[in-house]
Amino acid sequence: MEASESGYLRRYRKWRQIIVALIALLVIVTVLSLNVGFAQIPISNIVRILIHEVPFVGNSLGGSGFSDSERLIITQIRLPRIFAGILVGVSLAASGAVFQGIFRNPMADPYVLGVSSGAALGAALAIVLRVGFTLFGIDALSIMAFIGAVAAALIVYNIARMGSRTPVVTLLLSGVAVSIFLSAIVAILQVIAGLELHKLVFWLMGGFSYVKWKDVWGILPLTCLSVSLSYLFARDLNIMALGEEEAQHLGVNVERSRWILLALGSLATATAVSISGLVGFVGLIVPHLTRILVGPDHRILIPASLLTGAVFLISCDAIARVIFAPSELPVGIITALSGGPFFIYLLRKKKGNYSL
Amino acid sequence: MVFLEIHDISFRYESVEVLENISFSIGEGEFVGILGPNGSGKTTLLKTISGLLKPYTGVVLLNGTDIHQMASKDVAKQVAVVPQDSMAAFNFTALDIVLMGRNPHLSRFQWENTRDLSIAKKALELTGVWHLADRLIAEVSGGESQRIVIARALAQEPKVLLLDEPTLHLDIDSQIGIMDLLKNLCKKDRLIVMAVLHDFNLAARYCDKFILLHEKKIVSLGRAEEVLNKENMANVFGVVAIVKRHPMTDTLYVIPLSTSPMRERTDGEFKVHVVCGGGSGASLMVKLVKRGWNVTAGVLNVLDTDHEVAQMLDIQIASEAPFSPITKETYAENKKLIQHADVVIVTDFPVGYGNLKNLEAAMMALEKGIPTIVVNSVPIRERDFTNGEAVKYFQKLVSSGATIVETSDEVLHIIEGLMKPETPS
Numbered sequence: 001m002e003a004s005e006s007g008y009l010r011r012y013r014k015w016r017q018i019i020v021a022l023i024a025l026l027v028i029v030t031v032l033s034l035n036v037g038f039a040q041i042p043i044s045n046i047v048r049i050l051i052h053e054v055p056f057v058g059n060s061l062g063g064s065g066f067s068d069s070e071r072l073i074i075t076q077i078r079l080p081r082i083f084a085g086i087l088v089g090v091s092l093a094a095s096g097a098v099f100q101g102i103f104r105n106p107m108a109d110p111y112v113l114g115v116s117s118g119a120a121l122g123a124a125l126a127i128v129l130r131v132g133f134t135l136f137g138i139d140a141l142s143i144m145a146f147i148g149a150v151a152a153a154l155i156v157y158n159i160a161r162m163g164s165r166t167p168v169v170t171l172l173l174s175g176v177a178v179s180i181f182l183s184a185i186v187a188i189l190q191v192i193a194g195l196e197l198h199k200l201v202f203w204l205m206g207g208f209s210y211v212k213w214k215d216v217w218g219i220l221p222l223t224c225l226s227v228s229l230s231y232l233f234a235r236d237l238n239i240m241a242l243g244e245e246e247a248q249h250l251g252v253n254v255e256r257s258r259w260i261l262l263a264l265g266s267l268a269t270a271t272a273v274s275i276s277g278l279v280g281f282v283g284l285i286v287p288h289l290t291r292i293l294v295g296p297d298h299r300i301l302i303p304a305s306l307l308t309g310a311v312f313l314i315s316c317d318a319i320a321r322v323i324f325a326p327s328e329l330p331v332g333i334i335t336a337l338s339g340g341p342f343f344i345y346l347l348r349k350k351k352g353n354y355s356l
Numbered sequence: 357m358v359f360l361e362i363h364d365i366s367f368r369y370e371s372v373e374v375l376e377n378i379s380f381s382i383g384e385g386e387f388v389g390i391l392g393p394n395g396s397g398k399t400t401l402l403k404t405i406s407g408l409l410k411p412y413t414g415v416v417l418l419n420g421t422d423i424h425q426m427a428s429k430d431v432a433k434q435v436a437v438v439p440q441d442s443m444a445a446f447n448f449t450a451l452d453i454v455l456m457g458r459n460p461h462l463s464r465f466q467w468e469n470t471r472d473l474s475i476a477k478k479a480l481e482l483t484g485v486w487h488l489a490d491r492l493i494a495e496v497s498g499g500e501s502q503r504i505v506i507a508r509a510l511a512q513e514p515k516v517l518l519l520d521e522p523t524l525h526l527d528i529d530s531q532i533g534i535m536d537l538l539k540n541l542c543k544k545d546r547l548i549v550m551a552v553l554h555d556f557n558l559a560a561r562y563c564d565k566f567i568l569l570h571e572k573k574i575v576s577l578g579r580a581e582e583v584l585n586k587e588n589m590a591n592v593f594g595v596v597a598i599v600k601r602h603p604m605t606d607t608l609y610v611i612p613l614s615t616s617p618m619r620e621r622t623d624g625e626f627k628v629h630v631v632c633g634g635g636s637g638a639s640l641m642v643k644l645v646k647r648g649w650n651v652t653a654g655v656l657n658v659l660d661t662d663h664e665v666a667q668m669l670d671i672q673i674a675s676e677a678p679f680s681p682i683t684k685e686t687y688a689e690n691k692k693l694i695q696h697a698d699v700v701i702v703t704d705f706p707v708g709y710g711n712l713k714n715l716e717a718a719m720m721a722l723e724k725g726i727p728t729i730v731v732n733s734v735p736i737r738e739r740d741f742t743n744g745e746a747v748k749y750f751q752k753l754v755s756s757g758a759t760i761v762e763t764s765d766e767v768l769h770i771i772e773g774l775m776k777p778e779t780p781s
Binding site for chain 2: 007008009012104105106232233235238239241242243245246248249250251252253291295296297299
């Protein structure tokens with residue numbers, strides 16, 4: 001049985017190949033979705049524009065054959081939008097993977113768990129109350145979204161928790177209950193929003209229509225921080241799949257790891273929500289599908305999930321842009337359209353097949 | 357050398373006291389069985405020793421260090437736990453699961469290297485399931501999964517291995533296999549193994565030391581003979597049991613007989629004398645004693661199965677030396693017992709020249725007018741080793757008015773019939 005030994009080492013190489021393939025896929029999907037939109041810009045021009053935009057060497061390498069308006073559409077409208085899509089997809093997929101890991105449950109995701117609704121309420125409060133402060137360069141909307149996300153996660157988790165276990169059913173039910181409650185408060189805020197109503201409603205629908213580079217740079221550090229810190233806990237997440245006590249016996253400080261991961265997952269959700277509004281189901285579907293493809297080990301599951309999340313979300317956004325062109329659908333509608341049936345499929349599926 | 361020292365620990369869940377003033381110490385290479393009825397605190401004790409639960413008084417010292425002051429990683433380097441049943445939420449392979457045992461030895465930024473892999477491999481080979489390395493954990497059987505979890509514990513390279521009912525869901529061959537493995541680890545690697553066990557006989561066969569818990573406390577601690585005895589079985593588990601040494605394994609074994617005291621009722625001093633031998637009277641004597649009658653037996657040779665059973669039942673016996681013919685003295689002793697009896701039963705024991713006198717004694721009972729019941733499920737001709745003399749005695753018994761029956765139930769029925777006229781209704 002030397003096979004499984006060398007097979008195990010070969011696995012690390014396979015993981016690298018998966019990551020390289022997914023990055024390649026992301027680049028291709030990025031270029032393709034740059035091509036999608038009302039203005040027809042040929043792919044050859046898109047590539048030229050991209051090369052032209054590379055700092056320092058771009059001007060000498062590429063360069064011409066495209067118009068200034070084409071360059072503006074690509075660099076100032078489509079590119080920031082796609083980068084936002086990538087960051088939001090990464091954040092939601094990473095937080096989904098983390099939540100599913102800490103709750104030992106493939107049903108967990110920021111949307112189902114009420115974390116998204118918590119973030120939405122925080123953000124809605126920030127909009128309606130016109131809270132304008134910034135902290136370390138992070139604006140109030142993001143901070144309040146984060147506080148809302150963490151608070152919702154804590155409430156749901158504590159309602160669902162029975163002793164040392166968190167049963168699937170109570171987790172889903174309390175997540176739904178808290179979500180509905182928080183959404184109701186958001187609805188009240190819409191009624192009293194007054195002048196801010198437009199901004200609030202548009203934000204709640206979820207989408208990237210008005211995303212600027214400024215927004216992308218704003219969430220980039222937070223996304224990087226939450227994702228990379230989560231990744232340091234990948235092995236802890238693997239071991240936590242065995243349950244609290246066994247994980248403790250294997251040297252994982254379960255209580256501490258769980259709180260850190262809960263905070264990181266909420267942070268990732270909050271950063272995503274602060275720029276895109278409510279985009280559902282990405283955190284549920286993406287880690288789940290990725291687990292089927294690459295296995296349950298979080299050391300590959302997390303990076304593969306977040307790349308898949310980016311690919312999935314910018315694809316959905318591309319569809320949202322063209323399906324009723326020139327009108328645009330909020331991307332949240334596309335993710336929900338594909339996520340809803342998938343969620344039902346998960347609920348109907350017998351447990352014990354490849355997970356749970 | 358003492359490695360694990362439990363000093364005066366008490367533990368409670370909220371306000372319910374679960375452990376009270378538990379103290380003991382374990383040396384390297386010892387195999388300790390933790391026994392006790394449900395709810396006596398066995399699992400809690402294990403969890404306290406593993407550092408999972410913190411006692412409100414007392415300390416658990418691991419090589420002199422308080423385990424509850426150590427980081428969980430440092431504890432996990434020395435103490436490994438095999439839970440009652442282990443279930444992973446996601447479907448890892450067996451090798452993945454075993455490699456998780458390397459976690460305490462790896463920093464947050466490290467991945468398993470070839471050394472960790474070879475340790476995991478060795479552990480899986482030791483538990484005999486290396487061939488399952490690539491199988492998904494949800495697809496292996498209960499016994500295989502238990503072996504994989506033990507391999508994971510061994511991959512931690514611990515000094516102390518704690519197991520909670522490791523053989524609970526296993527087939528008999530896996531039970532023996534796992535216990536053999538644990539015993540070997542104790543002997544070869546000087547590992548301390550502490551296991552909550554529910555099977556006394558399995559425990560008696562493998563453990564060096566026993567801890568018997570009852571109502572939050574240790575009631576007995578020590579070697580098999582000191583812990584697994586009739587008194588503890590009765591006081592702690594409430595069962596009447598036979599505790600014997602098995603001639604083949606040379607270990608104690610426990611046969612629980614009943615949960616109630618043997619004498620269910622006492623019907624005064626109704627006396628039944630049983631003439632038996634060679635195991636022919638054993639189960640009958642148990643039934644008679646259970647009915648509450650005053651049972652005597654004889655003549656029985658020491659070491660005879662019926663003699664051992666009669667002894668365990670605390671029956672008065674006319675005993676003869678092992679393998680010896682019945683002497684005049686013992687015959688007289690037996691006669692005395694018969695004279696006091698209200699009824700005499702002669703079982704279908706094989707008759708040789710050595711115990712022919714037992715049939716003679718039965719004759720005497722009939723002559724005295726004592727009702728005599730003769731069991732003859734094995735015909736006398738087949739168990740006569742005296743060239744026809746036994747058959748002659750038997751025929752004499754029949755012609756003198758003995759009742760011949762086929763089964764022990766008939767015996768009980770007849771005795772109850774005999775008793776009826778005496779009980780006023």
